[in-house]
Amino acid sequence: MTVALFIPCYIDQFYPRAGIATLQLLERVGCTVVYPRQQTCCGQPLANSGMEQEARPIYTHYVDTFSQYEYIVCPSGSCVYHVNAHYDVLEQSEAVRAVRERTFELADFLINVVGVESLDAQFEARVGIHNSCHGLRGLRLGHGSERVGADFSYYRYLLDMVEGVELVPLDRVDECCGFGGTFSVNQPELSTKMGRDRLADHLRNGTEVITSGDMSCLMHMEGLIRREQLPLRVMHVAEILNSRVTAGMTSR
Template sequence: MKVALFIPCYIDQFFPKVAIATLQVLEKVGCEVFYPVNQTCCGQPMANAGYASLANSCNKNFIQNFYGFDYIVSPSGSCVAHVKEHLHYKPREKEAAIMRNNVYELTEFLTDVVKVVNVGAYFPHKVGLHTSCHGQRMLGLSSMSERVGPSFSKPEQLLNEVKGLQLMRPARVDECCGFGGTFCVTEEAVSVRMGQDRIRDHAANEVEYITGGDVSCLMHLEGILKRQKSRIKVVHIAEILNTKWSIK
């Protein structure tokens, strides 16, 4: 299984440990992983700001770097959702269409493609799962509470098999954290209040960590937690799945 590792620019710059953990988890489950060294931003910031047309060079570069792999896997639901929805480049539209179908968020790839749930991880802590909007509502990683139907969550499937981990469900399981890309800049006060509400919900469960599949959401929540001088830490799900020891 030839897998290309797609690492969003903000993870590359600020959270490289998440990228390393993703690589090691994929190798642990038997994937042959490649990292295209000339990859850059996928273009999501431009699209979020209403300038999707300016992301054309990003699309061209993405195709040049990632075309030809069996799968493209990323530890960021929002970036994967962007590629699935917006990867277009007229000179290579046929390749773009193939790639839109071959790009996966990490937990989706593990559960649906590799079909593995227990990766042999050990994390003896109380953990709250933040369900990110892009992953839930665009990628279908989990069910939505407002819809009638069977409840499911691919990240929860993986976390429930982590030895020692006690998964705590918040009261409002699929509420937005308020990050929302450019929303946290244009509507700062609303964004912060939404994040505070999310943290309050998790804190009521006395969690030690908040995890999720989008570092952008975790970064937003971490900023609020630090300003509150909270003992709660954030950790990406890839880091949990990759560790057999407590993160200090």
């Protein structure tokens, strides 16, 4: 199947390795991946700042860019949720409806469209999963603790396929890291405290690598890790799922 890859702004600018890993992972599971070069932002930062009218031209450009593709895949739950849920302000043409329905978060796409049951991947580390708010409660990529029902996690399901990964049980598995996009700018003290709480949970339980489907959350926590010189590192889930060991070295 042919997939159009949508790369969020912060991955493009700060964490291109996560975008490259997503591309390689999709190709490894049999997808033909195209990257529309005219793509820009999904419009979420403006909308979250109360400027949704100003974001509408960005929404329209996204629709014009991706409407011709059967599947659009993005390694970011927050961007995907924004397209799915907030493009309702546009006139619901066939193209708009199609783009909203066809934009998938990476793990969701791998499990529910591709039907991945195994991965040729190896990564030796104790890994703690960070469930981002949009991915968990917007896209339902896992079971939120406030809901009644069976426990599940798309990320846990996929990471269990990676040889060498030891998943770390956390005390508060679905607590926010405090980033929240513009929230971290408007409420820096509260945002920092929430981030420190999340890192303390990982440290307490022996995490070596924190992973998530949202690089924005990881970026927030990585800033605290670097400033406080903590023995942790962050990696997008695509990087771990795309990891293989060759001649004694981990290649991604």
